[in-house]
Amino acid sequence: MIVFDKPHALTEMPFHYCPGCTHGIVHRLVAEVIDELGCEGRTVGIAPVGCSVFAYNYFNCDMIEAPHGRAPAVATGVKRACPENVVFTYQGDGDLAAIGTAETVHVGARGENITIIFINNAIYGMTGGQMAPTTLPGQVSTTTPYGRDVKIQGNPIRVCEMLSTLSGTAYAERVAVDCVKNIKNAKKAIKKAFETQIKGLGFSIVEVLSSCPTNWGKTPEQALEWIRTDMIPYYPLGVYKDTTGEKEVK
Amino acid sequence: MSKVLMKGNEVIAEAAIKAGCRLYFGYPITPQTEISETLAKRMPKVGGLCMQAESEIAAINMVLGASSTGKRVLTSSSSPGLSLKSEGISYIVGSDLPCVIVNVQRGGPGLGGIQPSQADYFQATRALGHGDMHIIVLAPASIQEIGDLTQEAFDLADIYRTPVMILADGALGQMMEPIDFDARTPREIPEKTWVASGHHNKRAHNIINSLYIQPEDLEKNIISRFERYKNIENTEVKYESFMTDDADIVIVSFGIASRISKSAIIKARAAGIKAGLLRPITVWPFPAKKLRSLADTAKTFLSVELNMGQMVSDVKLAVECKKPVEFYGRTGGMIPSVDEIFGKLSEMSKSL
Numbered sequence: 001m002i003v004f005d006k007p008h009a010l011t012e013m014p015f016h017y018c019p020g021c022t023h024g025i026v027h028r029l030v031a032e033v034i035d036e037l038g039c040e041g042r043t044v045g046i047a048p049v050g051c052s053v054f055a056y057n058y059f060n061c062d063m064i065e066a067p068h069g070r071a072p073a074v075a076t077g078v079k080r081a082c083p084e085n086v087v088f089t090y091q092g093d094g095d096l097a098a099i100g101t102a103e104t105v106h107v108g109a110r111g112e113n114i115t116i117i118f119i120n121n122a123i124y125g126m127t128g129g130q131m132a133p134t135t136l137p138g139q140v141s142t143t144t145p146y147g148r149d150v151k152i153q154g155n156p157i158r159v160c161e162m163l164s165t166l167s168g169t170a171y172a173e174r175v176a177v178d179c180v181k182n183i184k185n186a187k188k189a190i191k192k193a194f195e196t197q198i199k200g201l202g203f204s205i206v207e208v209l210s211s212c213p214t215n216w217g218k219t220p221e222q223a224l225e226w227i228r229t230d231m232i233p234y235y236p237l238g239v240y241k242d243t244t245g246e247k248e249v250k
Numbered sequence: 251m252s253k254v255l256m257k258g259n260e261v262i263a264e265a266a267i268k269a270g271c272r273l274y275f276g277y278p279i280t281p282q283t284e285i286s287e288t289l290a291k292r293m294p295k296v297g298g299l300c301m302q303a304e305s306e307i308a309a310i311n312m313v314l315g316a317s318s319t320g321k322r323v324l325t326s327s328s329s330p331g332l333s334l335k336s337e338g339i340s341y342i343v344g345s346d347l348p349c350v351i352v353n354v355q356r357g358g359p360g361l362g363g364i365q366p367s368q369a370d371y372f373q374a375t376r377a378l379g380h381g382d383m384h385i386i387v388l389a390p391a392s393i394q395e396i397g398d399l400t401q402e403a404f405d406l407a408d409i410y411r412t413p414v415m416i417l418a419d420g421a422l423g424q425m426m427e428p429i430d431f432d433a434r435t436p437r438e439i440p441e442k443t444w445v446a447s448g449h450h451n452k453r454a455h456n457i458i459n460s461l462y463i464q465p466e467d468l469e470k471n472i473i474s475r476f477e478r479y480k481n482i483e484n485t486e487v488k489y490e491s492f493m494t495d496d497a498d499i500v501i502v503s504f505g506i507a508s509r510i511s512k513s514a515i516i517k518a519r520a521a522g523i524k525a526g527l528l529r530p531i532t533v534w535p536f537p538a539k540k541l542r543s544l545a546d547t548a549k550t551f552l553s554v555e556l557n558m559g560q561m562v563s564d565v566k567l568a569v570e571c572k573k574p575v576e577f578y579g580r581t582g583g584m585i586p587s588v589d590e591i592f593g594k595l596s597e598m599s600k601s602l
Contacts, residue, residue, distance in 0.1 A: 040449075074315035079315075
């Protein structure tokens, strides 16, 4: 009896991510959801710029690589051309909340029937640990070497809170992948987001608080602990919008 | 269909529908807004979509996504908008995706003005995006040609898996002339096996991508694309010759400027000046071979443009210093008169 197997929606390609990075966990959760919904054949994923730039190699569905921050616009083009496709983007915090803020806000405003998987690790990973829009006040990065000073660098953006104000956002939930309980909940949220799209209810986003041990200068274990002690208090977990009425909104 | 009287911008919209395009993503900018206004009316009636994006950047990336599914897709803008689309166009080229891009040019740089211009020639033919790249650039000079070339652009885009630009200007976009939409025969289009619209569990997953992290792979990919460009240069060059056989002075001019040049040539011929016109219809690929052969018979060349001298560089390269090349242009939205160009021809004829 097989009790644990690799999801079909993942290819055989080994992940390139750093030890302790939670991209691998989130990739797997997305793939498990695609398997369970049986939608691999009609799914199109939009790969981002940043650490997960090679996401197109890892998912077994058709994949398109987008310019930095433009994944929601590319997803819009795919969905409008082929409404029967299940379309998801996979984006980091720089991609979604800095260079691509306009594209992100407007898929919410339009109620674009796509799903965004948003990886928030509070830092730029691929370019080597610079400040992200989600970098916490006081957090040290290579471009905030004395800690993020909100008087100089401004305040972090709480993405789920912001997008839940938009009429076209059907489902917005923030989850974390720091422990088994939260990982299980993250999968439920991702599945719910895909289902929201399949039902044609509008825009859905799952924000995943994720670790970056390499650029945080922490061990993998310390990084998961930092999600709990520092990130979750600033970015509270929970459902921010659910138009289906199935989940309790914060 | 018989001939109808229509405005240039409206013809682009109708010709796109005629070519089977059912997806348009754009952002309003003068002097091309009638394209999206026409499509906003027409697309819902033919089962298509005309979407006003939040920016030119979003519009061109919606084009990238829609093109990835294999559907025919159009975007249009004017000069400052094209600068914003530059990033997306480079990615579309890098991903070998077909699409049609319209630039109804206005004066620049910056916000510039809203009057007719050809000041984006360098941008269109040299560096529409970053990296080693070209796109096919078609420059119509009449409303009929706008209709024909817009349809041709969709075929060329699909055949060569490249963006194709219609490079017009504010005057062509706004003027009215008769048009017959059925004047052109569609070309044979290869099957699109590369699309990303779901593999339906019948094939391996397709990846549409412009990233080649290994320099050896990227160089190989670019060289292969430039082999395709060579093929385009050998087979797709289009131009019009007017009275060039015995011409001492050959004007090289495209788009609206070529029409004024033609009138000046007729006036010059009446005054005993042997002038002719070579009008590039494809400005990339440029009709360099034809110009080189004209350099054997003509005594001198004159490039007439609505800018400070851009295509004149291509004319000089083409004639390889065999004959002198002069330039006459107006810029900022100014259009030269027939008499201005005739005056320049008269001056040049004196030193022949």
